[in-house]
Amino acid sequence: MDTLAVQGVPSLLSVRNLRVSFNMKRGAVRAVDDVSFEVSRGETLGIVGESGCGKSVTALSIMRLIAEPGRIEGGQIRYGGVNLLDLSMREMRGIRGNKIAMIFQEPMTSLNPVLTIGSQISEALRLHEGLGRREALDRAVEMLSVVNIPMPEKRAREYPHQLSGGMRQRVMIAMALCCKPDVLICDEPTTALDVTIQAQIISLIEDLKVRTGAAVIMITHDLGVISEIADKVIVMYAGKIIEEGGKTDVLTNPLHPYTEGLLNAVPRIDRDSDELSVIPGMVPNLAFLPEGCRFRPRCRYAREICRSAPVKASGFGGIAPRGVSCWKFQPAWGGEADV
Ligand SMILES: Nc1ncnc2c1ncn2[C@@H]1O[C@H](COP(=O)(O)OP(=O)(O)O)[C@@H](O)[C@H]1O
Numbered sequence: 001m002d003t004l005a006v007q008g009v010p011s012l013l014s015v016r017n018l019r020v021s022f023n024m025k026r027g028a029v030r031a032v033d034d035v036s037f038e039v040s041r042g043e044t045l046g047i048v049g050e051s052g053c054g055k056s057v058t059a060l061s062i063m064r065l066i067a068e069p070g071r072i073e074g075g076q077i078r079y080g081g082v083n084l085l086d087l088s089m090r091e092m093r094g095i096r097g098n099k100i101a102m103i104f105q106e107p108m109t110s111l112n113p114v115l116t117i118g119s120q121i122s123e124a125l126r127l128h129e130g131l132g133r134r135e136a137l138d139r140a141v142e143m144l145s146v147v148n149i150p151m152p153e154k155r156a157r158e159y160p161h162q163l164s165g166g167m168r169q170r171v172m173i174a175m176a177l178c179c180k181p182d183v184l185i186c187d188e189p190t191t192a193l194d195v196t197i198q199a200q201i202i203s204l205i206e207d208l209k210v211r212t213g214a215a216v217i218m219i220t221h222d223l224g225v226i227s228e229i230a231d232k233v234i235v236m237y238a239g240k241i242i243e244e245g246g247k248t249d250v251l252t253n254p255l256h257p258y259t260e261g262l263l264n265a266v267p268r269i270d271r272d273s274d275e276l277s278v279i280p281g282m283v284p285n286l287a288f289l290p291e292g293c294r295f296r297p298r299c300r301y302a303r304e305i306c307r308s309a310p311v312k313a314s315g316f317g318g319i320a321p322r323g324v325s326c327w328k329f330q331p332a333w334g335g336e337a338d339v
């Protein structure tokens with residue numbers, strides 16, 4: 001695969017102040033609240049957080065795949081000088097799957113059960129690249145071998161149910177990569193797979209990123225995946241970014257108590273499993289958010305001041321801009337914050 005022609009663009013995709021809400025019977029819940037980040041060519045941004053934090057909604061917003069009762073309320077998603085939120089659905093179809101592709105958690109839901117693997121991949125190539133039937137099918141087979149599917153000609157003639165979970169996820173990757181997207185969004189691509197296959201899928205994504213220079217957004221609740229592949233990380237909690245920074249900075253020197261808790265919950269060989277600390281409590285229901293800091297009810301450092309919404313503190317050095325939304329990093333906390 002050749003390297004993409006466009007070079008030297010500082011940030012390829014930039015999400016600014018994104019707000020997404022769902023209109024529920026009890027009123028609107030804001031699943032993504034003022035989220036901003038950017039990702040450059042050849043860079044991998046990790047998005048971490050527990051289930052329900054707004055990771056998938058963020059990804060689906062970039063693809064403009066938020067459906068009723070969901071609504072993108074505000075913000076910008078800038079790609080190639082345009083705000084994707086200003087595009088018509090027709091214009092967006094030219095971008096989706098072509099310039100910006102997404103791999104979903106459960107490949108069975110995004111593969112068509114009645115079409116062969118080969119025809120699904122070649123359909124995308126015919127639509128976006130204008131290839132003829134034969135040519136598209138040849139390229140589909142080539143893509144299947146790129147993602148290490150053995151006997152690609154035979155597999156191309158098979159249906160999704162004939163493949164194992166790991167193989168189906170590879171097909172999804174082949175499909176996502178066949179049009180050489182600039183941005184590849186992976187939403188928990190390995191969660192449903194066993195550990196060995198997980199590692200293979202991750203190295204495949206990494207390998208293909210290096211070869212094509214794509215920007216990758218890797219969504220996961222698995223910090224192991226982040227430590228392996230991300231350059232920088234954002235940590236989400238209840239719809240907000242609570243910490244961001246370079247991978248090593250965030251993983252070795254977490255600032256936010258939530259990030260600290262996530263890291264302590266990772267099993268380690270050098271620690272007894274019963275020492276594993278799990279953050280007490282649960283992600284709040286978005287319809288009943290606590291006042292002030294959303295993590296306050298679960299936070300072991302919480303003080304009275306945390307009843308007011310925290311302000312983002314930034315700086316702290318590091319390779320990527322570092323930011324944290326926690327009162328501990330504000331002068332108002334006082335001198336003796338044990339960080
Ligand atoms: N289709 C939907 N209808 C209503 N609410 C939704 C829907 N999808 C997501 N939400 C709301 O958005 C929140 C975040 O969801 P999501 O982005 O899928 O979380 P995750 O971080 O696990 O990917 C959910 O907890 C829920 O409140």
Ligand SMILES: [Mg+2]
Nearest residue numbers: 055056057187
């Ligand atoms: Mg999700």
